[in-house]
Structures are given as C-alpha cells and as structure tokens.
Amino acid sequence: MSQDGVGIDLDRSLGYLLKEASSALRSAMEEVLRPLGMNVTHYSCLELLAQRPGLSNSELARGAFVTRQSMNVLLQALERDGYVTRPAEARVGKVLPTQLTPLGRQSLERATAAVRAVEVRMLAGMTETEQSDAFRILRSMIHSLHDGDHDARLAPRPSSATGRQYTG
Amino acid sequence: MSQDGVGIDLDRSLGYLLKEASSALRSAMEEVLRPLGMNVTHYSCLELLAQRPGLSNSELARGAFVTRQSMNVLLQALERDGYVTRPAEARVGKVLPTQLTPLGRQSLERATAAVRAVEVRMLAGMTETEQSDAFRILRSMIHSLHDGDHDARLAPRPSSATGRQYTG
DNA sequence: GAACCTATGTCAGAATGCTGACATGAGTCA
C-alpha cells in the first residue's frame, strides 16, 4: 500500500481524494439524471440558464467546465429539441444570448429535485462548520491552481474560470 | 446571480464547487502531463502500478475512476509501447497481474515530479489543520455518496470504489 | 454435481468532449 517515498502516495494525496470525491459525485448525479434523459453537462447548462438568463455559449461553457465547442454541440441539440432558444443573429458582436423555454424550465425542475437530493446526501453527517470549512478550502485550492497557470495572463479572469476556455 | 429559491444556487453549492476544484486540478495536471505525452488516466495507471505492483485491469480501473473497458484500452496501448507487461495467460482465474517495465518506471518519474508540483501549488496557503480538515471532509462526502447508492449491494466494497465499475 | 451469483477480460459501437482551425466582431493604441 504505502511506498518507498519515490512516488506520490495516493492514499495520502489530497489531489487523489479530490478526484475520488468528484468522481463519486458525478456518478451519483449521472445515476439520477439518466432516467430523465440528461447528463451532468446537460443539467448544468439548464441550471445556469435558469439562474442567469441570456448567457452566451462561451459563458455557459465556462460555467459547465467544458470547452465552448462542446457546449455549442449541446446547445444546438437543446435548441433543436425546444429546450432553449437563441436569436438567429447577434444584436451586438457575435454573442448569442440563450434563453430557457417553458419546456426547458419544466425539464429542469425534475432534474433539480434529483440533484438536490444527491447534494443533501453528500452533505449528510457534516456540520455547518464543516460545510463552511469545505467551502473555504475548496475555494483556496481553486484560487491557488489558477494563480499558478503557466500561461497566466493579466487579463481579468471571468468568474468560475478554469483555464480550459483558452484551449480552443 | 442569486435566484428565486427554485433551483440550486450554484454560487453556494458545495457540489458545484467540488466540480470546479476538480476541473481546475484536472486542467492543471493535463497541462503539465501533455508535454510528457500523458494524460491523467495514463499517469494514474502508472502511479498505481508503481505503488501496488501486480494490480489487475479491473483494479486499476477502480483506482483511476474509469470503467474496466476504458482501462483495458489504455493497458493494451501501454503494453504495446513497452511501459507495462502482462502475462499471456492467467495463473489463477482470469486476472492478469500488470507490472511496470523499467521504461514505464522511467516515464513515470518525470510525470510524478510534474504532478507533485501541481499538488504542492494547490495546497499553497493552506495550513496543516486545513489540509487534514479537507481530508476528513472529502472522505465524509465520498462515504455519504456511496452509502446512498440506489443499487447498493451488501457485498464488501473494494477500496476506493466509485460505483462506476458496476456499469459495464 | 448443479444452480446461482459475482467478478473478470474483452470486443464492438456509440456518446461525449477535446484540439485545431477559421472568420468575424469589438476594443485598444498609435
């Protein structure tokens, strides 16, 4: 189990544990979303639009932690199936603000309930203090990781940026 | 930003923050591993083998949080390129214990250094107490999520299981 | 031994997300 000091001890690595937690959360979410015909990215997109109507494709991509190319494929499907609408032409620049349709809002409702249950389950057994500790600690990790980007720019960083949006 | 109480407030959701942190960590790792011709799963596989020589395909899959089918594809490539070896036939059952070759070990060394730097960067600014808090809290989340599996079995759960290994 | 269940390795096909690339619109600066 433990090792000779050469590698990274996975049993003691916070990075590994973070990945494990995230994997468990994703599995749990996929499990409850599948019966609703959604995956996590799909749900994230709808939830983002419910809270911030008019987000653009690129903004949604950053919020869902995928590339804008991936989000574009998803948005085209959601638009085709009537869950969201986008203007045919941009009013300013190239940005196409996206809106949830009533159908999309209705679809989101059930998904939100399912996801909320998963999140409640995840937080079971944690005190208020632990939850706020978790919040602060995760924020610290994110901040530190972004700070050290090798190709860091001095440009203002959009909220919830991951760096991935620069790859496309 | 905030909303009317209907959805999940992403700005206050620990699940969303967990996903953001994991995404940031993955991005940072991919960034340093790409110049070495590796991705995160690739690296995880080698690191697991360094610490627990002789792991089977399925065990590696669980440890790297992918399906055994995905790990199988990766192992075939690693074997073809001379990073790992597997016996042609199983000595017992169908399990094929995998071993790192000297080439694989050498390849892993540089990757480990790169990944270690990322992890150190992630933990920058966190006290010892915060790190042990983070450890305990993440473990709690993982435990709670697994406990609530809808298709939970009473079978002994392998260490670091995610539930995903049951999908194939 | 037979029935049953679980786990494993593997093949095949599909879904999902990524990288690369291009054109375009807006802002900055000289």
Added chain:
DNA sequence: TGACTCATGTCAGCATTCTGACATAGGTTC
C-alpha cells in the same frame, strides 16, 4: 484609419470514455 489583440461562434477531425454484450473463472448454496 490601420494594426493589433482578444473573445466569440462554428466546422471538422480525433481522442477518450462510456454502454452493451459475451464467454469464462471462482465461490456459494443446496
């Protein structure tokens, strides 16, 4: 105005991972 930079939307191709399915090995129970 023109050059430059940056962000956006989008197309095309590729990489990775997943789901579904099958045969098989080991263990358990009767």
